[in-house]
Amino acid sequence: MLLWIAFSLMTGAAIMAVLWPLRTGAALPAASTAEADLAVYRDQLTEIERDRASGLIAPAEGEAARTEVARRILRASAERSREGASSGDDRRRRLVAVVALLGVPLMAGGLYLALGSPLYPPQPLAQRLEAQPNPSDVAILIRKVESHLEANPNDGRGYEVVAPIYARIGRLDDAARAWANAIRLLGPTAPRETGLGEALTAQAGGVVTTQAKTAFEAALTADPKDPKAQYFLGLAAEQDGRKAEAAARWSALVAQSPADAPWLGLLREALARIGAPMPATLTAPAAGPGAADVAAAESLTPEQRDAMVRGMVERLEARLTQEGDDIEGWLRLMRAWTVLGQQDKARVAAGQARTHFTSDSGALGRIDALAHELGLGS
């Protein structure tokens, strides 16, 4: 608000610069050109007199100069008598006033709105550093941690906090250094080692360097099941040309992963790249067929695909018999059997589901609604 008031005052000042002289200046006569010339010539005459009096110029020289200036004065006087009086014109002045009143705000305002950022406050550094931590000002958060670490270079937690942020904003050198410091001060853990390895790999443009490999191996020492470390070591093997090792690592990782693990898509792509099959995951897909399954399905014959889908549904059914309180799972199973043309199996699933949710009217309602929708009767 203050800003807009300041803008208005400034605009007003600019307009007044035009309006004020229009009012006050109207009464003034314009200084005549010849008049001004005459003033200069009179000055020159006095100057010549002064020079002659102090002996700076010879009397004859002075006389010549006087004659010349006198000639100029005569000429200027003649011009003055020819010069007409200047005229003011109210219509002209009104036009100028209107141009100032409308033109200045329109032009300045329009241009400013196109170029400026009026809603964006000033951000002096000192003020940003003193302010309460503001999660949107990542740069300052980092800076604060940095200055804290400068003062307490042995605070491993600080490095651990700032390292992933460095990695996210692309300061990979700093990320790697921070992870290394965190490991040095707090001891190796799988996330720290993989963080270091990832930063080093990203820094090398996606190549798992020897250093990065060491980090990933250290991560596996800390946690033999760490998926990131396994993936990247597989990648290292692939980059070294050892495809069999890569396939082995990745397959093992797939086999130990839950079916909804977010890295499965990546692994499927990786395995496809080196021409290895995608093995089954640890458990049946909980969230429907993963992207990996779909892609795998595409390369199969219809019979194989049918078998694969059936296998997936059976895996789901096996899981639900053990952990029956997953309403979403049951609903998906009913749908799956219906799609496969096995209405009776779908009906069985609906019945089994009901037994698990006898006390849950909401769940029962959903089962009934779906059974109705799928035309399974009730």
Place this chain on the structure above:
Amino acid sequence: MNPEIGHYALVLSLAVALLMTVIPFWGARTGDAALMKVGSTLALVLAGFTGLSFATLVVAYVQSDFSVLNVVENSHSAKPLLYRITGTWGNHEGSMLLWVLVLAIFAALVALFGANLPARLKANVLAVQGSVATAFLLFILFTSNPFARVIPPPAEGQDLNPILQDIGLAIHPPLLYLGYVGFSITFAFAVAALIEGRIDAAWARWVRPWALTAWAFLTLGIAMGSYWAYYELGWGGWWFWDPVENASLMPWFAGTALIHSAVVMEKRDALKVWTVLLAILAFSLSLLGTFLVRSGVLTSVHTFATDPSRGVFILAILVFFIGGSLTLYALRAPMLRQGGIFAPVSREGALVLNNLLLTAASAAVLVGTLYPLALEAYNGAKITVGPPYFNLTVGALMLPVAFAMPFGPLLAWKRGDLAGAAQRLMAAFGAAIVIAALAAYAQGGGPVLAPFGMGLAAFVVIGALAEVIERAGFGRVPRATAFARLRGLPRSVFGGALAHAGVGVCLFGIIAETSWNAERIAGVKVGGSFEVGGYELTLDRLEPRNGPNYRDLVGVFTVRRGGVDMGTIESAKRLFTARNMPTTESGIRTMWFSQLYVSLGDELPGGGVGVRAYWKPFVTLIWIGSVIMALGGALSLTDRRLRVGAPKPAKKPKAKADGASPVPAE
């Protein structure tokens, strides 16, 4: 302070500059006093808004407001306060804003002190200033906006180019801009005269002080830039014939010609058309200089400003103003009344000779600077026109200027007596021969031309003093009378003599340095010694030091001459951490007017460091001479006969005196 205030002030400045171009011009066309007067208030408001805008930017720099892109790109919070402030104009956007600010201030000065200018002339002058301001404000807003913001703001800036983190940057560009832009006023007067088709008597009285002001600042700016390059670049050179240096030298030559021809015009009402042309040329060459530096067509030590997209815009400005003013000149110059005739041998004649030689020098520099560019644009061939070309052409033109310089002031106006002038210079000539002989004796088997050069320099210095002595009448009239006359001499006479002496001093330094400098490049280990120019330097130790935003490797040298310990010189290699850029901090020891110059190179494998050392005899005279020239200009400026615009209580009861005029004050 909110940067948006500065941004809006800049936008508003554009609107004001546009009105300032149109309204007073219209007023002058129609003879409307009120409209003409609007020009003055607009000029003041324009100075206010550009000043506010610039101040806002300075505040953003001081506060390290990294939400302003310009601050991010050119500042660093660890920088000392002084360099945070100077960083404001140490970059393209900020320096253009400074340019416009200086322009606006000059226009405001015309508005404030131009009460006794003919209203029409004043209105036209302000309109021309307004048009130049409009062009540059458009350029700033649309191609080089210093108020662009960054969301989200980074926590640290990228630091200023290290070689610009120097006290030289605080001084050099503003001085240079005061010079460049000062010529915009004489340009505006010239164009206003052409628009009206007549040159008022007040014209010359106004043009001369402005030209002098601009010229004095430009002289200082060039000298400062030269000294800066000398100590910061570490090569011991003080002039590189770099296109950017040439860009400032061209308007200097034209401006020097202008201040001389303006004298003729003021005194004798002659050379009007020529003076108008020089006024146009001086500013055109200033614009060209701005173009060369700012458009990025050059690659030189000044490469800190390169952005090809801006080049086209500045080129358009250049074409509009230079082309427009020269066209106007071609159309209107024949209408201007010529006045005052004079014999070839006369003060006027000498000044015409000066003008011809200076403009020829300016043209030689122009050709040497633009030819490689034109050739590259034409067929892609990259050639460099180097020092040999410039030394030969400019040197050949400056020698007669130097030789003729003492003669000019001794010739009478209208009809002069060359033999008489020569006679009066006999003493100076004799002294010059003595100095040349001394120089020849002292140098033994050095360059043959050096003694002649020293003699010429001495002739210029002593000849400049001869004028004052002659005009006071020493030797012709009783001493008391002569002293009385000396006191009565107008200050412009002293100013002129001082400036001429400064040229001689500068010449002395140039010739001494180029003829007798000694250079030594050596790899030195700690404890090792080498010799340069009769001095023995020992590297005592190499030590690292930390600055606020840099790390130094300092070499400490002990200087000995003939075994006598003369103290130490420290020279450093400085690494600026933010940009990881090294600079050299030369170690300079001044002994009288000569300097011992030590610059540190790279560290050598196996310990030790590369060192370049120079012995530079009389090198400081180059800059001292330039400062004397500028002081001469300033002294001439204080001559009350020139201060037409300054309101001043009339000393004489008559309705005369310089400030008081028949025009009612506003």
